[in-house]
Amino acid sequence: MYIEQRLADAEGIDPLFARDVAERVRSFALRGGKRLRGRFVWWGWRAGGGAKAGPGVRSALRLGAALELIQTCALIHDDVIDGSSLRRGAPALHVAFAEDHTRSGLCGDRADYGRSAAILAGDLALAWADDLVAKLKIDVAARARVHDLWCSMRDEMVAGQYLDMRAQTDDSLSPERALQIAHLKTALYTVVRPLALGAALAGADEPLASALCSAGRCAGVAFQLRDDLLGVFGDPSLTGKPSGEDIRSGKLTYLTAVARTLSENAGDTGSQRMMRQALGNPDLSDAGLEDLRRLLEDTGARRATEAEIERLVSRSQEQLLQASLPQPVHDSLSALLGTAARLPLTDKASS
Structure with a gap:
């Protein structure tokens, strides 16, 4: 799975980064949501003549996955902008990062830390989405x-x-x-x-x-x-x-x-x-x-x-x-x- 490979790549960069940021992006992307954008990609592809057992299936599915990742970015950033505390029945990502700040006894303002970390997590989701589209075999x-x-x-x-x-x-x-x-x-x-x-x-x-x-x-x-x-x-x-x-x-x-x-x-x-x-x-x-x-x-x-x-x-x-x-x-x-x-x-x- 693409997202598992990206998590492994993050682990190779730095274990702390992988645990705190990349894993949260992975969990958020895989948790909940209606997957509307991926479903619309699929049926747009089918409407355009794509066959459900044809050679383009993998590309259609990966394009749908890329949309779920860019949606992850959008929701994380949206919650920061709006100051939302809850998303998909769990603490919004900036809230979760702020809670980490408190548990770890880090210096500085916990809310600023939470927002800053969440922005970086959203950026990472966007990068993963762009990379996935760039690597489509079409x-x-x-x-x-x-x-x-x-x-x-x-x-x-x-x-x-x-x-x-x-x-x-x-x-x-x-x-x-x-x-x-x-x-x-x-x-x-x-x-x-x-x-x-x-x-x-x-x-x-x-x-x-x-x-x-x-x-x-x-x-x-x-x-x-x-x-x-x-x-x-x-x-x-x-x-x-x-x-x-x-x-x-x-x-x-x-x-x-x-x-x-x-x-x-x-x-x-x-x-x-x-x-x-x-x-x-x-x-x-x-x-x-x-x-x-x-x-x-x-x-x-x-x-x-x-x-x-x-x-x-x-x-x-x-x-x-x-x-x-x-x-x-x-x-x-x-x-x-x-x-x-x-x-x-x-x-x-x-x-």
Whole structure:
């Protein structure tokens, strides 16, 4: 297994580095998650003509594994940026490193140490992902297509994360802005690019790749809107991350942007005041969070978000029909797109 070889390489560099950093990256990558990106690579490849028993299977699987590693990087760094304490039902990596600092009696600030070590761990996961893609045994044309898409995806991932962070500090509060960030941060990275990478690996033509990407774009935005709902209404014991974290950090989501717009249109100054007091308040109490949940229900924001998810899911299925896929491939990809977009509030959101 590739990741085991990289762990052995790390051991050869330095045993402490291997134990503290490389092993944590390995454990994080293999623990939990829905493996959506790898599954979309696989079905993009199958849609492009890849045969499940053909010679390209190994490359498709390794490309999917590379996406899981870049996702590992993204989640580790995201938790540092957001100050999240929990991921996939366990302490976030920067928290785990901080706990190591305390146990080992190291000098310096434990929180700074934890964040710095986690950033390095995320960098290592990204390096492993890039190396895995670079070593794919594919022809020159396929390599060029995959390389270009991979580079675009990395840039988009960073841009989406930056805009998401920036939106917490400015007045970008409209539903349209929230959808733009959802498209860049989540739809492209989670669904569109993985589908495109798989199709490129298989040598799919432009019309087919375009239809797949259009279907993936709608499903990917729906996926983010569902994740926004999970972040507020989901059960932490099932989602694997704290409830209300997006509220306390002041993250711009379609859900809260719609609530703000609806309350403004209705002239509901009480709801507007409550949102101003709650959004971005790290000390918001559990009772205050529950009050905000009721507000999101009462304003119709939750209902509007769920309606937008359903609209995007329907549009995704319409776009998928344009790809004219063999029925078994169409059915499997259709089900995967629907599953990604309609994750129930009791499903695991450890993306």
